[in-house]
Amino acid sequence: MEILQRGGVVALPTETVYGLAANAEDELAVRRVFAIKGRPATHPLIVHLAGVEALPDWASYIPEQARRLAEAFWPGPLTLVLPRTPRATDAVTGGQDTVALRVPSHPVALAVLRALGGGLAAPSANRFGRVSPTTAEHVRQDLGSEVDLILDGGPCTVGVESTIVDLSSGPPTILRPGGLAAEELERVLGCPVPVRTASTVRVSGSLASHYAPRVGVVLVEPSEAIPRAEALRSQGLRVGVLGPVNLTLPRDLPRFDIPEDPAGAARLLYLRLREADEAGLDMLIACLPPAQGLGMAVRDRLARAAAPRPPEA
Structure with a gap:
């Protein structure tokens, strides 16, 4: 104190x-x-x-x-x-x-x-x-x-x-x-509480690029994860996949599992992004969760992690 x-x-x-x-x-x-x-x-x-x-x-x-x-x-x-x-x-x-x-x-x-x-x-x-x-x-x-x-x-x-x-x-x-x-x-x-995408009020975490790991992030639906990963690997890139634990992936493709339930996914999201950085990947294919419950927050963080980043100072 x-x-x-x-x-x-x-x-x-x-x-x-x-x-x-x-x-x-x-x-x-x-x-x-x-x-x-x-x-x-x-x-x-x-x-x-x-x-x-x-x-x-x-x-x-x-x-x-x-x-x-x-x-x-x-x-x-x-x-x-x-x-x-x-x-x-x-x-x-x-x-x-x-x-x-x-x-x-x-x-x-x-x-x-x-x-x-x-x-x-x-x-x-x-x-x-x-x-x-x-x-x-x-x-x-x-x-x-x-x-x-x-x-x-x-x-x-x-x-x-x-x-x-x-x-x-x-x-x-x-x-x-x-x-x-x-x-x-x-x-x-007892009334709708919408998400406002543009506001004159500035708040924490509202920039387009935020919550970003060093690794590049590509957003996909789960069904698109393998084709996108293989396409990037064919270019010689080191690629991993962030997705639900039940997602079937090739054994040689690094995976970073998060729970299927939105609350579990939110709890482990930042840990998995840090693990992807530690793995030395070039690109991380991130599967978007359903836009329900805390899935909205996970989608928001992934979208900002994947946004174009400002140049380094």
């Missing part, structure tokens, strides 16, 4: 991915998070809170739908975008009039937040645009000694980032699919 209070940066586990946490009200500490990640200053951070009772400290207006979602899903993998109070600084919000807020459910993260008595700005603990970490070892591999402390809370149970819902103006919309399915949101609110 002393590390955070004196402006340090701590990597800690959440149920979604490991976060790179700093006191959200310490502007110098927040800017250090941006520097460690190599993250653009205009790309806002999510403020993590200890409980729903802290919501009025950070949000100047809380519509009834936001309260219902917070009561139903916090602690958990849901982020709410709301009009900010002065407590949310430009350093955290990227200069916007809104702030992204959530209450994580991991006991380690909650214990730190309760001891701090404030908010933590905590993006994923990895280099900007790369694959998010779901174990403490992933953080060590990515950031090493640049972090003051790494708290090991075991593997993340959700495995993809939170679902971001914009309630700052107008009907609720999803700005980033994540660890809470749209169907669950709609069940509580």
